[in-house]
Amino acid sequence: MAGTAGPEPGADGGEGVFERHRRLLFAVAYDMLGSVHDAEDCVQEAWLGWHRADRGAVGEPRAYLVRAVTNRALNKVRSAKARRETYIGPWLPEPLGAAPDAAERAERAEEVSYALLVVLETLGPVERAVFVLREVFGLPHAEIAAAVDRSEQAVRQIAHRARAHVRERRPRYAPDDAERRRLTERFLAASLQGDVAGLKALLAEDAQLVTDGGGKRKAALRPILGAAKFARFAASIGPGYTHLRFEEAVVGGEPAGLLRGPDGGVEAMLVAEFSEGLITRMLVLRNPDKLAGFRTSAAGRGDAARS
Structure with missing residues (x-):
């Protein structure tokens, strides 16, 4: 597993020990918070705490640091839930791909898909x-x-409940890349054309559309449920985005789509979930604060979204 503890160097004030575990600590905080910025804050706070600590009394540096960053992340989770009560519209996690060097810091974050973050x-x-x-x-x-300051028996029970909860809600079907691309491109084409019937043919009856604009870009203020409502909404706004081009991406180890504007900036990120060849849920992130970290592409890069 990542971040195996070793002997603490005597000459670097413990910096070598902390750096050895930094990727693990960032990944733990990010998976708990779904926010690159908040995860970085947790790691920085753990770093400051590590420098103030009596490191000579720390028998297992990795366990100590994981406990420190977990406690900070738990505090942030609670405060974040309060902030989200005033958030405009649905809240979606910030994609890890939005951080320029996130892949280097989050050594194992590729194991947590974007869709799983939403379930968490x-x-x-x-x-x-x-x-x-x-x-x-x-x-x-x-x-x-x-x-987490619980007994080991309590942790086992919590782990069992959490696994069951996640198992019930995470996608059970993963199409291959070719099918995913085909369905996503058909969805985009039908949306751009305002083709309600074409969209409905791609959606499961209980399909959901979740859009996060953060009050800064146009988005639905609550999840849209059911194929008919989903199709009508997508068809109503799609024709206004014919200037965007589609680009495949990998976010959190999971295929995703980016819609880029003429300047190369990302206007939206799409993550689709499927079952038996139909879209069951579409997650659309439009909040510019969560998309700002994606690098601007060169003009003309990516596949043009065709009508």
């Missing part, structure tokens, strides 16, 4: 922490118990 939002703070530490990073129950 439905867990309570401690449940999410236990799920991330156990299911993603494989930490022992005893170590997790110390990190």
Whole structure:
């Protein structure tokens, strides 16, 4: 597993130990928070705490640092939930791909897909922490118990509940890349044409559309449920975006689509979930604050969205 502890160097004030675990710490915080900025804050706070600590009394630096960053992330999760009560419209996680060097820092974050991050939002703070530490990073129950200040038996029970909760809500069908691309391109083409019937043919009856504009870009203020409503909404706004071009991307180890404007900036990120050849949920991130980290492409890069 990433971040195995080693002997603390005597000459660097513990910096070498912390740097050895920085990727692990960032990944834990990000998977718990779904925010690159908040995860970076947690790591920075853990770094400052590490420098103030009596490191000579720390027997297991990795366990100590994971506990420190987990405690900070738990505090941020609680405050973030309060902030999201005033957030305009649905809240979607910030994609890890939006951080220029995130792939280098989050050594194992590719194991958590963007869609799974959305599911993790439905867990309570401690449940999410236990799920991330156990299911993603494989930490022992005893170590997790110390990190979340619970008994080992309680952690086992929490882990069982969290696994069942996630299993019920995560996508059960993953199309191959060719099918995913074909369905996504058909969806975009039908949207751009305002083709309600064409869209409905691509959607499961209980399909959901979730859009996050953060009050800064046009988006639905609540999830749109059902194929008919989904298709009508997509067809009503699609013709206004014919100037955008589609580009394939990988976000959190999962295929996604980017819609870029004429200047190369990302106007939207799309992540689709499928079942038996139909779209069951479309996540559309439009909040510019969460898209700003995507690099601007050269003019003409990517596949043009065709009508």
